[in-house]
Amino acid sequence: MTGRENNFGPIAGIALIVGSALLWGVAHLAAERRRTGLALMAAYVLVLAVAITAVTGFGARLLSLAVQPGWLTVLTLTLGAIAFAWSLVIIWSFVLVRPPRGNTAGRALTTVVAAALCALILAPAAYAARLAYLSREVVSTLFAGNASPILAQDPWNGAQxxxxxxxxxxxxxxxxxxxxxxxxxxxxxxxxxxxxxxxxxxxxxxxxxxxxxxxxxxxxxxxxxxxxxxxxxxxxxxxxxxxxxxxxxxxxxxxxxxxxxxxxxxxxxxxxxxxxxxxxxxxxxxxxxxxxxxxxxxxxxxxxxxxxxxxxxxxxxxxxxxxxxxxxxxxxxxxxxxxxxxxxxxxxxxxxxxxxxxxxxxxxxxxxxxxxxxxxxxxxxxxxxxxxxxxxxxxxxxxxxxxxxxxxxxxxxxxxxxxxxxxxxxxxxxxxxxxxxxxxxxxxxxxxxxxxxx
Incomplete structure (x- = not known):
């Protein structure tokens, strides 16, 4: 079913778009896209669980990854992919729950809200990617040419x-x-x-x-x-x-x-x-x-x-x-x-x-x-x-x-x-x-x- 067939009003449409930004799949469930909605919710929970586990369980390790150019590149690409996927979910939700064509003011309002939410997601991701790029540049500049293999189990090679x-x-x-x-x-x-x-x-x-x-x-x-x-x-x-x-x-x-x-x-x-x-x-x-x-x-x-x-x-x-x-x-x-x-x-x-x-x-x-x-x-x-x-x-x-x-x-x-x-x-x-x-x-x-x- 489409957003027009559901005939959501501006207030309901905005609420569902914001809800989908906070928890993927909310708008899809409201629009009776249950399988897609549940799949998006599961993906959201998985991403959130991975992020929380990484921060709480591997905090010190994450800091050490921040000084490795290769991992900084991976981090930049990962953040970009998540922000892009998040924005797609918001846009998809907007398409499902926007008001009918005749409601010009309602459509305009929900469009503005959806665009603002996308910007809210993309801006921090862009900033984080910028920080990752600068970190990579600093590390590569300060430590250029200082290559030295280390032992995986003991980086100090036995030194006390x-x-x-x-x-x-x-x-x-x-x-x-x-x-x-x-x-x-x-x-x-x-x-x-x-x-x-x-x-x-x-x-x-x-x-x-x-x-x-x-x-x-x-x-x-x-x-x-x-x-x-x-x-x-x-x-x-x-x-x-x-x-x-x-x-x-x-x-x-x-x-x-x-x-x-x-x-x-x-x-x-x-x-x-x-x-x-x-x-x-x-x-x-x-x-x-x-x-x-x-x-x-x-x-x-x-x-x-x-x-x-x-x-x-x-x-x-x-x-x-x-x-x-x-x-x-x-x-x-x-x-x-x-x-x-x-x-x-x-x-x-x-x-x-x-x-x-x-x-x-x-x-x-x-x-x-x-x-x-x-x-x-x-x-x-x-x-x-x-x-x-x-x-x-x-x-x-x-x-x-x-x-x-x-x-x-x-x-x-x-x-x-x-x-x-x-x-x-x-x-x-x-x-x-x-x-x-x-x-x-x-x-x-x-x-x-x-x-x-x-």
């Missing part, structure tokens, strides 16, 4: 800990190249997510470079590129980029990360698996895209070459530029205070980047992220890293900073640094450090395992 070098890079206009002014190694337990952060000050001197061409050039420790450079840890990245012979066979853009990872691995006595570098200017753009970041400033912070700016004490929301100065300023303070603020800033951004904030500014965040971040993390490791991140979020994070009085940055005690790292990781694993390690560390070298931000 995985380490990431987190770099904050600052390319100031008054100096060439990039200086890695913030360097933190995160050592993460692959089973529990328990994490220990090791903070290295930028002004470590006499750094011993790894074996090979680098150590041959600087056999007694890194001294920089001529008398005008002090030879600090934060110069090694750019030095390697400017001198290809330091890392033979490595491409431009890869030499700095490779040499810095090897150097810091030797300093700490643990392997450094991957790095992620954030350009501080790009980091400011990410914060602006989030709508700012809320931090608690314990004491007023003066910033600017001519002390032209001031961040007042108290809890406040910082813009990207203000957050940049919060993490960069050393006026009336020092490198070590700045290191602490940088960790607090990163912690605040991580906590405040909630799903709603990310979705509201996704396009701006995606664009800023592509400009601000570089890494050598393989694309294939993204899913297990996402799952591990969920464990890290629920675990306690501890921190060790190799700053005075623990370490004299002008003449670092490399054995003390290594022993401190060994002891810190042993404590996280529930083991007591050996007598030799305690003796080497000495009584005047306390380990600051807890770093807190107000």
């Amino acid at each position: 800990r995985i380490t990431f070098l987190l770099i904050g890079a600052d390319a100031a206009p008054n100096r060439p190249g990039v200086r890695t002014d913030s360097m933190t190694v995160a050592s993460v337990d692959t089973a529990t997510g328990a994490t220990t952060l090791f903070g290295l000050p930028r002004n470590l001197e006499q750094v011993r470079l790894p074996e090979g061409p680098a150590r041959q050039r600087f056999p007694y420790g890194f001294t920089g590129d001529g008398p005008n450079t002090p030879g600090l840890l934060n110069e090694i990245f750019q030095y390697a980029e400017d001198h290809p012979e330091m890392v033979p066979g490595a491409r431009k853009g890869h030499r700095g990360p490779i040499l810095l990872k090897r150097t810091i691995s030797d300093i700490l006595g643990i392997p450094v698996d991957y790095y992620a570098m954030v350009d501080m200017k790009g980091f400011a753009e990410i914060i602006d895209a989030m709508g700012g970041v809320k931090v608690t400033i314990k004491e007023p912070i003066v910033y600017g070459k001519y002390r032209e700016g001031l961040l007042a004490a108290g809890t406040r929301r910082l813009s990207g530029e203000e957050a940049l100065w919060y993490g960069r300023s050393r006026t009336d303070s020092d490198d070590y205070v700045r290191m602490g603020r940088q960790k607090c800033l990163l912690n605040a951004v991580a906590k405040q980047a909630d799903p709603i904030t990310v979705l509201n500014s996704f396009e701006e965040l995606a664009s800023a992220t592509k400009r601000a971040i570089s890494t050598d993390l393989p694309q294939t490791l993204l899913p297990p890293v996402i799952e591990l991140a969920a464990e890290v979020k629920d675990a306690r994070i501890r921190s060790v900073s190799f700053v005075p009085p623990l370490i004299n940055t002008a003449a670092p005690d490399w054995h003390l640094i290594r022993n401190t790292v060994t002891e810190a990781l042993a404590r996280r694993a529930g083991h007591q450090p050996g007598a030799q390690a305690r003796q080497n560390r000495g009584p005047a070298s306390p380990i600051a395992l807890d770093a807190t931000c107000a």
Whole structure:
């Protein structure tokens, strides 16, 4: 039977169209299309059940799928197919229950309602497809060429800990190249997510470079590129980029990360698996895209070459530029205070980047992220890293900073640094450090395992 034969009025037609949008098949049952109506209802319940099961039962897995370009394509196509099918159901329902031809006003009204419902279904699907496309683009851009096969059962290949070098890079206009002014190694337990952060000050001197061409050039420790450079840890990245012979066979853009990872691995006595570098200017753009970041400033912070700016004490929301100065300023303070603020800033951004904030500014965040971040993390490791991140979020994070009085940055005690790292990781694993390690560390070298931000 057709809609005309059923002779539905405008109110009944609109009610049935809306009902069919909420539960497929309602209009078909009213129009005595029982088989079709029941089939549509069954299909609707099946789609809904699959969606609910996926979200509630595989939430963490779904998040890991969001960083896999292939699955993002499947998600885009699936969302498009569901939205298209939903719209067809609405249009089909409209055809069955629209008022007779003579009722022009009623037909026009039901047509508008049906069109609005289709738009209501298609618009979110189009937006979700747009987000999936942008996610795919970010993943493909940031992790392009970082292919690395992983074992299906154990992505960490038996490793009990995985380490990431987190770099904050600052390319100031008054100096060439990039200086890695913030360097933190995160050592993460692959089973529990328990994490220990090791903070290295930028002004470590006499750094011993790894074996090979680098150590041959600087056999007694890194001294920089001529008398005008002090030879600090934060110069090694750019030095390697400017001198290809330091890392033979490595491409431009890869030499700095490779040499810095090897150097810091030797300093700490643990392997450094991957790095992620954030350009501080790009980091400011990410914060602006989030709508700012809320931090608690314990004491007023003066910033600017001519002390032209001031961040007042108290809890406040910082813009990207203000957050940049919060993490960069050393006026009336020092490198070590700045290191602490940088960790607090990163912690605040991580906590405040909630799903709603990310979705509201996704396009701006995606664009800023592509400009601000570089890494050598393989694309294939993204899913297990996402799952591990969920464990890290629920675990306690501890921190060790190799700053005075623990370490004299002008003449670092490399054995003390290594022993401190060994002891810190042993404590996280529930083991007591050996007598030799305690003796080497000495009584005047306390380990600051807890770093807190107000």
